[in-house]
Amino acid sequence: MGVCDAIERREAAGKPAAMSAPHVPKVAGIDPTVPAPAHTATPGPGIPAAASETGTPIQDRLAGWVSDLTTLHELTERLARTGTLDEALRELLRAGASLVGARRGMAVLEPADGHGPTATIGLGLAHADLGTIETVPRSATSYGRLLDGLPGGPLPEPRPSLADRRTPHDHGAEGAADTPTAAPGAVAVPDLLGDEHLDPRHREVAARLGFAASYAVPLTTEGDGRLGAAVWLYDEPAEPDGRRRHLVGLYGQFASGHLARLLELERGRAEIAALTEELLPTRLPRVPGVRMAARQVAGTLGGGDWYDALPLPEGALGLAVGSVCGTGPGAVAAMGRLRASLRAYAVMEGEDPVAVLSDLELLLRLTEPARSATALFAYAEPARRRIVLAGAGHAPPLVVGDRRTEYVETSLSAPLNMLACWEAPSVDLDVEPGETVLLYTDGLLRRMGGSADSAFTRLHAAAASVPKADRDDPATVVDHVLRRVLAAGEDAADRDDDEDVVMLAARFD
Template identity: 60%
Template sequence: MTTPHLPKVAGINPPLPAPSHTPPPSSAAPSGDPATPDPSAPADPHGPADPDGLALPAPNALVQDRLAGWISDLVTLQELTERLARTASLDAALHEVLRAGSSLVGARRGLVTLQPGQERPTTVGLGLGRADLGHIETIPHDTPARREGHEFPGPDSYGRLFDDLPPAGSRAGVAHPDIAADEGLTARHRDVAARLGYGASYALPLESEAAGRIGAAVWLYDEPAEPSGRQRHLIGLYRDYATEHLARHLELAAARDAVTTLREELLPSRLPRIAGVRLAVRHRSGPLGGGDWYDALPLPEGALGLAVGGVTGSGPSAVAAMGRLRASLRAYAVMEGEDPVAVLSDLELLLRLTEPARAATALFAYCEPAGADRTAGRGSKVVLAGAGHCPPLIIGEHRVEYVETSLSAPLGMLACWEAPSVEIEPAPGETLLFYSDGLLHRTGDTMDRAFARLRSAAASVPRAALRDPDAIVEHVLRTMLPSADDDDADEAADGSHGGEDVVLLAAHFE
């Protein structure tokens, strides 16, 4: 009897039909043959046994085990890459790479270095203190293991651990499974390994096709060992993603450094010395590169011009606009500094004509210290005007209060700006404190509470420090922002006010 043919489907081979009859039973084996199955014996779930009596796994069990291993590896890589993607700073990303790599290769300690060809490479250690890193720095180059074009392009420091890495373009790692017995390494290298207590190492270049080679990582084993082929494959896949992530952090850090350098160059390099007044300033740059600025310039007849302000926006364009605005204000202050309203009116007209899409806040004060006044018996005098900027604060032994200024709109918001000026006479020993609104915003409080907090911080200045403007601004800054020197990249990334600039400018009148 023939089996009917199934119809063919284009592109698909027809399945094999089920047999119409059972195959004939095999001939019976002689009695006592070990290969003869016992019909009464239960079926072995692990499949048939080999001649030695050991159970052999079924073919599908091997496939299932392999698939389970692949799935486990994929889940592990996904978890590690997700943790790396959540890091918001370069330092956090480097530590995460070391932790993830140590778990993948089975090591306990390690270090990673970035931009080794730069003047100041970035190096982070895992399970290694500063003293340990100092010992590693003393390892001389392993010249016997170096080959031309194969050495790691690093400085004479941590790059010594990566001498025998392959050249650029090859992302293979290098293992030293037994450092104590490796005659290709220098004696100093073996001595440092013995002192620090590691017996093997595995080095891997941080390289990808898009980013190129940006650094290298090495993991240290407590005992002689080396990663298996599966571990090398997993750490290689993780390395490809980590390199791209670290490269983005490096680009972002370089851009921030460029903006910070530009902003610092546009601000005064030093404060002037004017008889009868002493100055102090604190400037904390935000990671986003804001446009807050300050200025102090000597004027004719011993007078002094003080200014603080800021432009809208962030980044290089805001910094450039800040530089143009500050330079223009200096010119107007020299020409008509005795009238702060005229200075800000001219500045507003310039801003409206040249940069109509921007707005800015500014406060300018024309100061005549007592040492500059030739009229006997007259103290210091300050005439100031503000455009949408926070009022300055008077700090002294007998009073701590805000200067009463008229409410005015920022520059560029109205067709024609003009507001009355205010004249004050600070007593000898009092300090006039100017500040940017970034100081208030970084507290995270509402504006009313932030103003009250600033006044309380100024009132808490120790009595002995009231005649030192540098001590005053330092005390106010530390009281308002206890973590002012911490990295604010995490706060800036989520859109909070943590990335704004902070300016504190104090003028102490004698």
């Protein structure tokens, strides 16, 4: 056969039937179709020509499954990297919108046990828009019925979309058996403006905000029950087909489990924060000649950072900050014991800070030999503006005034319980009228990230940048410094948000 004969036979073959075979629609913006191989000539006698037509739907279906699994894997990995409830809810809305083909939505976190926390997050909706939606009677909204478990009502029950109802006719009995179903408990309202059974206020709000359809899914787990609901809003009358419903249902199951874990962590952090707040001073004492302010920024895991200020005989004042190693309830409990012990030692021998810390080190070594801690105690005489202080492995205080902003040179020493017997010389400090002494814990340095030298430099720069007009108020000084040093900077990747931060300021008149 010559070249011309081959060309004639190739032209006679025409467009292969495999190229015009039906393809499944895109899912989540990914086209799962795989082109079937095209023949260059008419099959010879005795070779069944329908073989490629039979295999094409199977290949397309397998390609669709692979695409779905890839999409879910990417979206669930992104969700798993979120570490807070707020971040998880926002990622849930973004991923769900891509799966159901919507542009806006809202997620409501409302655990069924009533113990909180609760939150409402919007996607493409301003805070005022969320408030407008909340003016609709709760029982008339799809997410409200999901949260309250209300059966029946004017909202349509979950049902196959129009595309799903056409599937059995397009692909036969086998295709009908493989048609994905909607997520359990999901509610689709394909035409909010045209459904006369809906609450009039619901239709009014939908028209005002410019959405015409919604699709809502519950966020629930077997062990924790109902955690909340997510609803996505369409600009035009629409509803997701069965395949998209199936995908968002699977994603919602994973998201519910992730939210349940984050909810448990959030409640644990809240309990530790409440316990820490109870163990710290409820208010600072009033001592003539000095004004004080304190701030505590809790870490994500809860730690043992603390502060204290107590009046002593003859108009003196005891100032202390410290940090117990570790995190969680154990560290918080140890912090409470250490702070109470230091108060007792300060009352007995506060004029000698070295003796106070030596007694504290002995107590810690005898009662908790496996735990270490840092501490700084200062004995202040406001009338003389004189301070005697000693530190055990603790960062030096910072003096802020109109004429100077400098660290106090303290002697180097190991943390408590790190040596057989702790003892380090004390340091005398004279402060000028209007100067503020800042005592802080090491967690502040670790929160800033980077090296220790860069952290000290940033802290010094923040203290020096306090406007002169604000230096009369110790609370304003503390807030300014913390705001500057805890803001995200070039070392944001090295920041450790698990660390507690404590700062105590004393301004001498």
